[in-house]
Amino acid sequence: xxxxxxxxxxxxxxxxxxxxxxxxxxxxxxxxxxxxxxxxxxxxxxxxxxxxxxxxxxxxxxxxxxxxxxxxxxxxxxxxxxxxxxxxxxxxxxxxxxxxxxxxxxxxxxxxxxxxxxxxxxxxxxxxxxxxxxxxxxxxxxxxxxxxxxxxxxxxxxxxxxxxxxxxxxxxxxxxxxxxxxxxxxxxxxxxxxxxxxxxxxxxxxxxxxxxxxxxxxxxxxxxxxxxxxxxxxxxxxxxxxxxxxxxxxxxxxxxxxxxxxxxxxxxxxxxxxxxxxxxxxxxxxxxxxxxxxxxxxxxxxxxxxxxxxxxxxxxxxxxxxxxxxxxxxxxxxxxxxxxxxx
Amino acid sequence: xxxxxxxxxxxxxxxxxxxxxxxxxxxxxxxxxxxxxxxxxxxxxxxxxxxxxxxxxxxxxxxxxxxxxxxxxxxxxxxxxxxxxxxxxxxxxxxxxxxxxxxxxxxxxxxxxxxxxxxxxxxxxxxxxxxxxxxxxxxxxxxxxxxxxxxxxxxxxxxxxxxxxxxxxxxxxxxxxxxxxxxxxxxxxxxxxxxxxxxxxxxxxxxxxxxxxxxxxxxxxxxxxxxxxxxxxxxxxxxxxxxxxxxxxxxxxxxxxxxxxxxxxxxxxxxxxxxxxxxxxxxxxxxxxxxxxxxxxxxxxxxxxxxxxxxxxxxxxxxxxxxxxxxxxxxxxxxxxxxxxxx
Numbered sequence: 001x002x003x004x005x006x007x008x009x010x011x012x013x014x015x016x017x018x019x020x021x022x023x024x025x026x027x028x029x030x031x032x033x034x035x036x037x038x039x040x041x042x043x044x045x046x047x048x049x050x051x052x053x054x055x056x057x058x059x060x061x062x063x064x065x066x067x068x069x070x071x072x073x074x075x076x077x078x079x080x081x082x083x084x085x086x087x088x089x090x091x092x093x094x095x096x097x098x099x100x101x102x103x104x105x106x107x108x109x110x111x112x113x114x115x116x117x118x119x120x121x122x123x124x125x126x127x128x129x130x131x132x133x134x135x136x137x138x139x140x141x142x143x144x145x146x147x148x149x150x151x152x153x154x155x156x157x158x159x160x161x162x163x164x165x166x167x168x169x170x171x172x173x174x175x176x177x178x179x180x181x182x183x184x185x186x187x188x189x190x191x192x193x194x195x196x197x198x199x200x201x202x203x204x205x206x207x208x209x210x211x212x213x214x215x216x217x218x219x220x221x222x223x224x225x226x227x228x229x230x231x232x233x234x235x236x237x238x239x240x241x242x243x244x245x246x247x248x249x250x251x252x253x254x255x256x257x258x259x260x261x262x263x264x265x266x267x268x269x270x271x272x273x274x275x276x277x278x279x280x281x282x283x284x285x286x287x288x289x290x291x292x293x294x295x296x297x298x299x300x301x302x303x304x305x306x307x308x309x310x311x312x313x314x315x316x317x318x319x320x321x322x323x324x325x326x327x328x329x330x331x332x333x334x335x336x337x338x339x340x341x342x343x
Numbered sequence: 344x345x346x347x348x349x350x351x352x353x354x355x356x357x358x359x360x361x362x363x364x365x366x367x368x369x370x371x372x373x374x375x376x377x378x379x380x381x382x383x384x385x386x387x388x389x390x391x392x393x394x395x396x397x398x399x400x401x402x403x404x405x406x407x408x409x410x411x412x413x414x415x416x417x418x419x420x421x422x423x424x425x426x427x428x429x430x431x432x433x434x435x436x437x438x439x440x441x442x443x444x445x446x447x448x449x450x451x452x453x454x455x456x457x458x459x460x461x462x463x464x465x466x467x468x469x470x471x472x473x474x475x476x477x478x479x480x481x482x483x484x485x486x487x488x489x490x491x492x493x494x495x496x497x498x499x500x501x502x503x504x505x506x507x508x509x510x511x512x513x514x515x516x517x518x519x520x521x522x523x524x525x526x527x528x529x530x531x532x533x534x535x536x537x538x539x540x541x542x543x544x545x546x547x548x549x550x551x552x553x554x555x556x557x558x559x560x561x562x563x564x565x566x567x568x569x570x571x572x573x574x575x576x577x578x579x580x581x582x583x584x585x586x587x588x589x590x591x592x593x594x595x596x597x598x599x600x601x602x603x604x605x606x607x608x609x610x611x612x613x614x615x616x617x618x619x620x621x622x623x624x625x626x627x628x629x630x631x632x633x634x635x636x637x638x639x640x641x642x643x644x645x646x647x648x649x650x651x652x653x654x655x656x657x658x659x660x661x662x663x664x665x666x667x668x669x670x671x672x673x674x675x676x677x678x679x680x681x682x683x684x685x686x
Contacts, residue, residue: 327494
């Protein structure tokens with residue numbers, strides 16, 4: 001069996017981590033790489049991925065040409081969180097007949113805001129026989145796919161509660177900024193519209209969709225977690241009274257009752273990082289996972305979904321539509337991972 | 344959307360539990376029921392399921408006639424553990440163009456012993472465009488599907504350890520007999536070939552298959568768990584020195600190294616019943632589930648797989664091939680469960 005030919009679209013932290021992981025997998029072959037950053041364009045991909053060797057693949061800003069020339073089977077797409085921003089990129093990829101695994105958060109449940117681009121992309125993907133999947137560890141795994149699988153063992157479900165605690169200090173800098181580590185409470189309030197995690201709403205709808213519940217109403221709260229004493233995280237110092245990160249909740253209501261709550265705490269120094277699911281029903285089910293590190297696992301879920309999109313039906317899909325995602329290590333053990341994904 | 348027309352094939356404890364659950368789901372409609380037990384044939388299904396009302400469906404021993412007349416879309420098949428024993432039943436169902444969700448343990452990984460019946464059934468199912476799936480909570484969920492999903496968040500996997508502890512005293516009587524509750528150690532040794540849990544080997548191969556590992560060698564150990572003091576479980580008394588149940592392990596080896604171990608403890612009085620998965624790799628991942636009760640959850644997984652087999656490709660499938668299984672409660676909350684599945 002020859003390896004699956006993949007291309008990397010977007011070489012930010014997540015794209016590079018996914019690329020380095022793909023490089024370690026004998027069942028994948030990287031054949032192209034796209035990024036618009038002028039500091040990367042023209043470099044050998046091996047340097048971007050800190051692979052310790054040249055790969056003979058130059059990073060290009062010309063996605064169309066790369067897609068036309070090297071014709072990847074699957075594109076690992078890691079550029080932006082909003083469907084509006086990535087729709088043109090996805091159309092170009094799908095238009096060349098390649099399947100997509102994207103870490104675009106909004107794409108994990110793309111039917112939420114009636115984006116006309118999604119319906120068009122779905123039509124194109126069906127016409128060309130390829131699948132487009134938005135995924136990652138969150139949204140895409142920890143707060144939607146995992147509770148959904150657990151629900152598979154339930155006879156009746158009265159309520160689902162999902163919580164995720166992540167220590168933002170253990171995460172990459174862009175994420176720390178996204179959750180406001182070190183800013184003042186006033187700045188938090190001023191930036192409220194853009195701060196926090198993109199994807200909780202998507203997870204809520206994915207979860208409700210998988211359970212067959214039509215949400216009548218949703219609620220969202222977002223609060224800063226504030227340092228009560230000065231705290232030091234590597235080179236970052238957060239004074240007392242300043243922001244450590246966020247506590248975000250979304251709730252879904254069916255027939256007037258709260259049925260789902262997703263609770264996300266992502267702040268520097270958060271104790272006991274873990275994921276938990278509680279299903280109240282018949283029987284009551286409780287699940288806890290330790291180790292779902294946001295950066296490492298987003299790269300892992302994305303790369304592990306390559307096999308799933310190849311086996312899935314064509315169209316714009318969610319994690320509800322693809323076969324069970326597993327590590328898909330192929331007949332050989334993956335080569336040891338080098339570069340930025342190593343712990 | 345009209346409900347999916349299902350039939351029950353086999354009305355033992357699991358078949359009845361699955362039937363009662365199906366009855367509670369607005370998105371399913373039971374249209375037929377088959378069993379060979381003369382005490383059941385001719386009864387209204389509502390009585391078998393303790394539904395508190397007649398359903399207008401007579402239990403019949405004539406599967407072919409039921410299938411031909413009521414034409415179910417999906418058959419919930421709960422009769423026996425061995426492929427050899429169920430192959431004829433499955434051929435009859437598939438031959439009438441119905442999909443199958445079966446709790447036959449060997450069917451959860453049917454490719455294990457090169458059963459010629461499976462290849463034939465696969466061909467027939469593909470020809471008639473229906474899916475055949477073997478599932479349940481174990482095999483089919485706790486010790487294979489759940490660890491596989493967790494592996495989806497892993498970059499690299501060095502070793503997978505799965506353990507399940509079930510208190511046999513909380514399970515139905517046939518299961519207690521199957522694990523030898525109350526028998527002598529001599530009887531355990533004499534019955535060694537038939538005692539224990541059917542499915543651990545299937546879970547091992549399902550797990551290895553999903554990870555892309557080719558097992559070179561497997562090992563199995565089965566030991567009685569012996570009462571050190573007299574113990575009482577409801578009406579069952581187990582004297583000191585007699586058997587409380589089993590401790591079973593299977594191990595899978597790849598390239599000379601143990602890569603997977605499944606550890607099952609199923610005995611009367613087992614403390615802290617739970618499921619656990621440990622993945623050693625990048626990152627290390629740990630999962631624990633509480634509440635996966637064998638009888639309640641086997642019915643749940645089977646019924647929850649109805650939606651999945653309808654959306655899956657045709658053929659004899661495993662849990663690796665079907666879309667994510669979730670509770671699929673449909674647009675309405677299920678009606679409250681009545682009968683033997685209530686806790």
